[in-house]
Amino acid sequence: MPDITWEDPFCQDSGNCFRLGTDTDGNAYIAVNGREDHYLTDTMDALHTLIRDIKAGKADHLL
Template structure:
């Protein structure tokens, strides 16, 4: 597996912090800060869409 280069954590309200990373093959990763060994991998576009949808309130039902 390629080494993941993690960006600085993005933290919302409370303790909801996550990090986005990429490897040299162009794969994108997202993980909860502090748990980078447990990640979701997808394309960068798919992860960006997911994050934008969450920020737009489209996934509020998942956070309750």
């Protein structure tokens, strides 16, 4: 398992909590809070694009 530094949980409503993380190789991670052992990984650029799209309202149905 990579050495992941996790951010504080981001929660919308009380039941939807996610955590974002990074490693020293420049990879980005997203996981459901409390289930950090089951994560998705991609590049930092992909994670930035996902966050920008969510903020722009393109993917608000995911949250």
